[in-house]
Amino acid sequence: MIDIHSHILPGVDDGAQTLDESLEMAKLAVEDGIEKMVATPHLFRGNSLHKNLGAINSVRNKLVGALEENNISLQIFTGAEVHISHNLLEEIKQHRENLVINNSSYLIVEFPPDHIFSGVKQLFFDLMSEGLIPIIAHPERNSVFRRSPELLFDLVQMGGLCQVNSGSFTGLYGTRAQEAAIQFLKLNFVHFMGSDCHNTKASKPKIAASVKAVASIIGEERAKALVKDNPAAVLDNKEIPELPEPENLREKKKSFKIKLPSFFKR
Numbered sequence: 396m397i398d399i400h401s402h403i404l405p406g407v408d409d410g411a412q413t414l415d416e417s418l419e420m421a422k423l424a425v426e427d428g429i430e431k432m433v434a435t436p437h438l439f440r441g442n443s444l445h446k447n448l449g450a451i452n453s454v455r456n457k458l459v460g461a462l463e464e465n466n467i468s469l470q471i472f473t474g475a476e477v478h479i480s481h482n483l484l485e486e487i488k489q490h491r492e493n494l495v496i497n498n499s500s501y502l503i504v505e506f507p508p509d510h511i512f513s514g515v516k517q518l519f520f521d522l523m524s525e526g527l528i529p530i531i532a533h534p535e536r537n538s539v540f541r542r543s544p545e546l547l548f549d550l551v552q553m554g555g556l557c558q559v560n561s562g563s564f565t566g567l568y569g570t571r572a573q574e575a576a577i578q579f580l581k582l583n584f585v586h587f588m589g590s591d592c593h594n595t596k597a598s599k600p601k602i603a604a605s606v607k608a609v610a611s612i613i614g615e616e617r618a619k620a621l622v623k624d625n626p627a628a629v630l631d632n633k634e635i636p637e638l639p640e641p642e643n644l645r646e647k648k649k650s651f652k653i654k655l656p657s658f659f660k661r
């Protein structure tokens with residue numbers, strides 16, 4: 396399997412803090428059946444390291460060397476989790492090669508948990524005009540997307556993609572995120588499942604159990620695509636093969652007619 400979202404790089408964000416912790420995370424990932432992992436440190440979030448992208452590259456190289464030395468067969472790929480806001484287009488363009496996954500056109504973007512800025516559709520349009528394909532990290536953890544799945548539909552309809560966290564299906568982030576993950580899956584909004592692992596305790600690099608849970612909803616083939624075929628296409632900078640038509644909730648609502656009780660009728 397390929398884990399498209401992880402915080403395995405030591406000492407660059409709120410993920411692994413030491414090289415030893417990164418190596419322990421890597422061992423857990425391999426045990427779970429993960430062969431490739433995209434390292435996606437938080438960038439542009441608060442006072443994150445976005446001014447020091449070179450340092451992140453050297454940390455990643457150090458981890459790759461340590462994995463080899465310790466015979467841990469986990470391949471690490473470049474990427475980032477970009478905390479986006481309306482005014483980030485220029486910065487993203489400027490640092491593009493340090494932000495996209497494995498030099499591809501795919502870019503993981505994250506929204507704050509309780510807010511979506513009003514210009515989001517324009518920014519997505521602008522990103523796509525630059526040839527970038529935004530992958531929305533864990534939309535099931537965002538209260539705006541949970542309340543208004545129509546907004547997520549619009550972004551997917553525009554060509555945006557979604558990555559849900561494996562822990563969302565096991566209830567790691569609570570019932571609301573779990574229910575939303577299942578709803579988005581059923582609405583065909585989900586294209587990837589990643590671990591979003593941060594450590595070896597509460598936020599582990601574990602995906603396999605959730606693949607089974609997802610398979611019980613959308614079938615084994617499509618579940619596998621979320622952790623194999625689609626992320627493999629991203630690493631190769633190709634179009635993802637599993638891209639189902641998203642369901643438009645507005646259409647469903649339109650066909651839903653409210654029957655008024657007789658005392659409202661004149």
Ligand SMILES: [Fe+2]
Pocket residue numbers: 400401402476532591
């Ligand atoms: Fe993350």
